[in-house]
Amino acid sequence: MFSYALGGFALRRFRKCEAVLELSPNLDKNSNKSQLNASLTPLMDIVADDLKDTNQIILDRMHSDVELIPVLARHLIAAGGKRLRPVLTLGAAKLCGYEGDRAKKLAACVEFIHTATLLHDDVVDESDLRRGNETANAVWGNQASVLVGDFLFSRSFQLMVEDGSLEVLRVLSNASAVIAEGEVLQLMNVGDINVTEESYFEVIAAKTAALFAAATRVGAVVANRPENEVDALEEFGMNLGIAFQLIDDALDYSAEQQSLGKTIGDDFREGKVTMPVLLAYRAGDEEEKAFWTRVIEQEQNDGDLDEAMRLIEKHQTIRGTFDTALKYGDMAKANLGLFADGPEKAALISAVDFAIERAY
Template sequence: MAVAIDLKQQQTPSGGGLEPLTRLVEGDLRRVNEIIIDKMQSPVALIPQLAGHIIAAGGKRLRPMLTLASARLCGAEGERQMALAACVEFIHTATLLHDDVVDASELRRGLQTANAVFGNKASVLVGDFLFSRAFQLMVADGSLKVLKALSDASAIIAEGEVHQLMTANDMATDEAAYLEVIRAKTAALFAAACQVGAIVAERPEVDEEALYAYGLNFGIAFQLVDDILDYTGDDDGLGKSRGDDFREGKITLPVVLAYERGDETERAFWRRCLEDLEQREDDLPHALQLMERHGAVAESKRRARLYGDRACEAMAALPDNAARQALLDVVDFCVERLY
């Protein structure tokens, strides 16, 4: 049973510093969306219905765009990168389905999550289906290097999810543990998505390593920005409510720094709010005051800028063309959202 999904919103995502990247790959991205629609079909009707719900719900297709732009930067020809960009999006979407079940989330980008609409069991199983589709696309590509890059990333993401589960609501989590989680959960797929672009173009290993480093550091910066904006952004720009991470007891870098720099009274406040989840109406404003007092947000912003700079520095030896500039611009756009 084929289910029609309207992906017009995703064909030409735009806005701010994303526009150069979007314009660069918009033709290729339309083909990626066609592949996504084709590969999410199944005679089991619930599969395309649920997959279509999350795939059509929004998002800028950033990860597949990184694959397409990296391939363009390296001079790749043909359509291999398009199928692999779809593969990257399937891996990402599968992790979102699983994340929302683990977190018991009811909203994503302002819309009901798949688990809220279809239930936890269906969401987990369709997530498994999308992971399987991703591996079918890898195998169809025929490159062991591609298979290794994307399968390694998939394993690292799963490890990151388990590590996050272990550190959830635990104020003993330090900066190193936090960074290890986001390096695995978010940055590993950014890194592999970019590395694949060099692989399909048959570039030297040094170029693969450069794009991997770019993606890894960009992914860390991207997650840092997301975690900071949960405390400093506005609801309209976030696609979620400000302070959601606080209400769920998530341990992110602004919290880690405020906790480490606080006195025992302040630490007791953080443990009550985030470990015990005993929260009062005025706790979020007080948390923001503590972050301001100890410079936690400002320091987190410096960390995001640091990783963004490392991402751009990794590109130094790669060809100087429009694709490289678009990849540099998207890092700047991401970090500048904080200011």
């Protein structure tokens, strides 16, 4: 079974990437935009009926006699998004031939965990916008956002218990703990230009990819599939989640960010060292390194974001980040090699391309 334990696993997996691709001759190591077939539509179509039921479960379980709780939770859930994580749970279950109801509740559980982490993250990051809408903490304040996030975590654990599987409880509760570890590790890394590539990958594997991995694993668990298939789907989710976060980090320095309803440079202003900055710092001369040290560790002045983006463009680190995401995407596709070709497998592969092509 794949281990969520922190300790360099994400970076080690990347260093094994070329070997993995050599074992997968049908994958082109020189993937580019023309080779991507990016759409969630095939996967959304396959899980449409189940997702409708999952959405109803989400609405039902958001209910509380404390009026602010459903109002605040609905504000975030209704703000948009593709429901990618619960869709992956439902898609993984479909790939494994499962047609029951358990996957629907567990998909709702995954969405509650994700939504709770968003509420907490926006408080920690002091964010005012998410997908072009005001964040819950901007509207109702930090205290309400944190407490409603706690409520949604509690709802997720109620759904786990109702499922009755200790394996499901173990997978999802473990993922919840690892997400929190990842967020704390990221907080520790803020304002430190000497963050290592290994530490960076630990953060994104924990804070983002762990939930992707748990979402796809439980889809196989409910289908009672053999352990090698369960592990393969977990690996698929982990690699997809890492690719997804790499693209998010690239978009923070891209004009595409504005089309997503976010401001450019949020990570920069918060002193977060992500892949585009890591690569730019590594490639920079002494003057450029001094610039990065000042803006990450000391102070930022007017015009510093423009200079940061100039250096990122100079060293093509958005392209470098995207290329790394492509490699993780190719590994995710390779993880599906155990499964027979069919519409479910093709839809999951298309979802990988969708997660990456957001960079264009």
